[in-house]
Amino acid sequence: MTGATAVADLISVPVQPFNSAGIPLELDKVCVVAFEDNAPPWRNDHLWRAAGSTLRYLIHLHQDRLNPSREAAGCIKNLLSGIDDMLDRLGKKTCARCIAPCCRVADVSYDFRDLLYIHMTDQVIPPGQPRRSGGEVCCYLGPSGCLIPRFGRPWICTWYICADQKNYLAGHQEIAGDRLQSEIESIRMLRKQMEKSFIDAVATDG
Numbered sequence: 001m002t003g004a005t006a007v008a009d010l011i012s013v014p015v016q017p018f019n020s021a022g023i024p025l026e027l028d029k030v031c032v033v034a035f036e037d038n039a040p041p042w043r044n045d046h047l048w049r050a051a052g053s054t055l056r057y058l059i060h061l062h063q064d065r066l067n068p069s070r071e072a073a074g075c076i077k078n079l080l081s082g083i084d085d086m087l088d089r090l091g092k093k094t095c096a097r098c099i100a101p102c103c104r105v106a107d108v109s110y111d112f113r114d115l116l117y118i119h120m121t122d123q124v125i126p127p128g129q130p131r132r133s134g135g136e137v138c139c140y141l142g143p144s145g146c147l148i149p150r151f152g153r154p155w156i157c158t159w160y161i162c163a164d165q166k167n168y169l170a171g172h173q174e175i176a177g178d179r180l181q182s183e184i185e186s187i188r189m190l191r192k193q194m195e196k197s198f199i200d201a202v203a204t205d206g
């Protein structure tokens with residue numbers, strides 16, 4: 001069972017969205033399809049908001065048991081900030097000469113762990129998925145690159161090191177490729193840990 005499926009099971013109950021002050025509003029049945037397995041999820045405004053309000057509700061409800069998940073999320077944020085410079089330099093060497101850079105052609109999206117991590121680290125929630133449909137350029141691509149700080153981007157924007165980048169790292173010493181891969185692996189493990197701690201917490205009665 002994936003984390004998304006597990007959470008879908010957990011939230012198949014009436015959910016209270018919150019107003020801007022964080023106070024639950026009237027009962028509303030949030031569409032469970034918001035947590036379907038088939039990626040990429042939450043492509044329209046309704047599902048994106050439903051996913052966010054459901055997570056906020058669960059976090060509010062189980063906040064006393066969420067410290068392990070929050071701690072893992074905080075470590076992820078620190079590690080992402082720590083490799084930002086390396087990835088920026090790598091991108092300048094490789095993406096700049098790429099004829100089909102990922103930010104223009106790849107179908108990137110926020111997944112469940114991304115959304116959980118962003119909520120757990122109290123970041124500003126992005127207004128929606130980077131792409132609503134196939135064939136679009138990522139809406140967060142600005143004239144000088146990504147408009148979102150590294151620690152708030154979809155994880156795929158960080159972990160994916162293309163063949164050209166691997167070649168560059170293998171042939172140049174100025175970017176510590178081994179350290180980069182090791183930090184990416186650490187983040188991958190922490191994301192699993194964060195999600196598991198979250199699911200354990202929200203699945204526990206009382």
Ligand code: SF4
Pocket residue numbers: 102103104108130138139140141142145146147148153154157
């Ligand atoms: S979110 Fe940023 S890094 Fe990721 S594809 Fe969009 S512009 Fe590129």
